[in-house]
Amino acid sequence: MASAADRMASNISLGKFAQATELRKRLWFTLGALVVFRFLSHVPLPGVDPRALATLYDTTRGGVLDFFNNFSGGALERMSVIALGVMPYITASIVVQLSTSLSPQLAAIKKEGESGRKRLNQYTRYGTVFLTAIQGWFIAVGLENWGATQGMSAVIEPGLLFRITCVVSLIGGTMFLMWLGEQITSRGIGNGVSLIIMAGIVSQLPRALVNLFEGARTGTMNPLLILGILVLALGLIAFICFMERAQRRVLIQYPKRQTARGMMQGDKSFLPLKINTSGVIPPIFASSLLLMPLTVAQFAGKSVAGESTAGDIMLQITSLLQHGSPLYMALYGAGIIFFSFFYTAVVFNPEETAENLKKYGGFVPGIRPGKATETYLDYVLTRITVIGAAYLTLICLVPEFITSQFGIALALGGTSLLIVVNVTMDTVTQIQSHLLAHQYGDLIKKAKLKGARNR
Known part of the structure; x- marks a missing residue:
């Protein structure tokens, strides 16, 4: 049965949308x-030859760089100032969040509220600069040596000045x-970062569809x-929509209360626990952890291949972890499962929830308040997270398996499809929330005007 908010959202007309000036400003x-x-x-990096770069990039299509290029919206293929996209920021966020679980000092900062969140965000920014500088340096060195065996160079004037310029430009873009x-x-x-990733993925979709129908x-x-x-x-999209809305509702009972008018009946409510509490974060985190080192290894390996054992080892690692390879899919699936449980633990705290229920007199029928409620919530959350992690792994790995087995380059991979559908659903939900808030605001204004007239 649809909720009251859903019924009201369905009744919102285009006229209400036109009147919501604040929402229009946000959308624009x-x-x-x-x-x-x-x-x-x-916007290309300074000192890069676009024609030579396009020729060299064609030799790596279908590999790790091609997959990462899909996330950056073609920026890596053109080697623009935002070639690394937001992946260094995401990787730094992973490191900071993991550190808050391992370091007591950072855990204490996290509990400080808004001030602690700002400090952790600052650490994330420092980490983003550090990671972008390292990756930018390897990319600059790789660009200088890329195509040397073919008598080509993607860099017009190689040297220290180009490397510094490349690193500074990539840091500024990220x-x-x-x-x-x-x-x-x-x-x-x-969510801004998620929308940027989705925009990059969707921008590559028309070309992929054209290639598909051209074939x-x-x-x-x-x-x-x-x-x-x-x-x-279409089946995966329908399955994603169903799973993202699926939830386990835990019944919460509130005791009867004595008032001046007599005994009040106890209230009932539900604690909704989403099957996929972590959302689209696990695939993004897992792919960023795999793609960033592989991108550096591929550029560094190409720059020193045949000259040292280290370069050959890097190229060998890159070939073993090629997009769609068994090792890549195994590590990718393991990363999704790990981050599903990790991010769920970050988002939902059973101990804090149990304490809040006890404070306001709520309890789960048949479960004692306090520690027993915490254990029960943790048990339920672990069971549904297993289903959520399996769902994410299935969605992300099925297209990978089809691509590797049949050699078909899908227009949207499982991760890309999951990101696009999730971000679209989240954005539509936020638009509906703004429309509902605007509608309630109009009702309140009308009620105040009527009250003033009656006086």
Whole structure:
């Protein structure tokens, strides 16, 4: 049965949307910020030869760089100032969040509230600069030596000046994207970083679909196979929508209370626990942890391949962890499962929830308040997280398996599809919330006007 909020949301007309000026401003700001992001993806690094770079990049299509390029919206292929995207920021966030669970000092900072959150965000920014500098240096060295065996060079004037310029430009681009994501979150609609990642993925979709249908036209791909891919994509989208809305509702009972008018009946409510509490974070975290080192290894390996044992080892590691390889999928699945449990523990604290229920007199029927409630909530959360982790792993690895077995480059991989659907659902939900808030605001204003007239 639909809730009252859902019924009210369905009754919101386009006229109400036109009257919500604050929502329109937020939507226009979000759209403008994403346009700026797409514009920056076409601004190349200083000193890079675009033609030579495009020729060299064609030799690595289908590998790790191609997958990472999909997340950056083609910025890596063009080697723009935002070639690294927001992945260094995400990696730094992972490190900081893991550190808060391992370090008592950082855990104490986290408990300080808003001031502690600001300090941890500052540490995340420092980590982003550090990681971008390291990755930018390896990319600059790799660009200088990339194509040396073919008599080509993607860099016009190699040297120390180019390396410093490349590192500074990449740091500036990544930090600007991080700032832009924060501005979208505070002044726009939705999570800024997630929207930036989604915009990069969606920007690659038209070209991928054109290549797919071009293959059917030229006869290189079976039309029935393309139809099967589209049906599979629609099925995965429906499955994602179903699982993202699925929840385990825990019954909460409140005792009867004595008032001046007599005995009040005890209230009942539900504590909703989402099957996928961690959302889209585990695939993003797992892919960023795999892609960043592999990107550095691939550039560094190409720069010293054949000259040292270290370079050959790097290239060998890169080949073993190619996108779609068994080892890559095993590590990717393990990362998704780990971050599903880790991020769920970060988002939902059974001890704090049990304490709050006890404070306000609520209890789970048949479970004693306090420690027993905490144990019960932790037990329920662990069971549903197993289902959520299995669902995320299945969604992300099925397209990978199809790609590796049949050699078909899907327009959207499992991770990309999951990100696009999740971010779209979250954005639509926030838009509905703003419309509901605007509608309630109008009702309150009308009630105040009627009250003033009656006086």
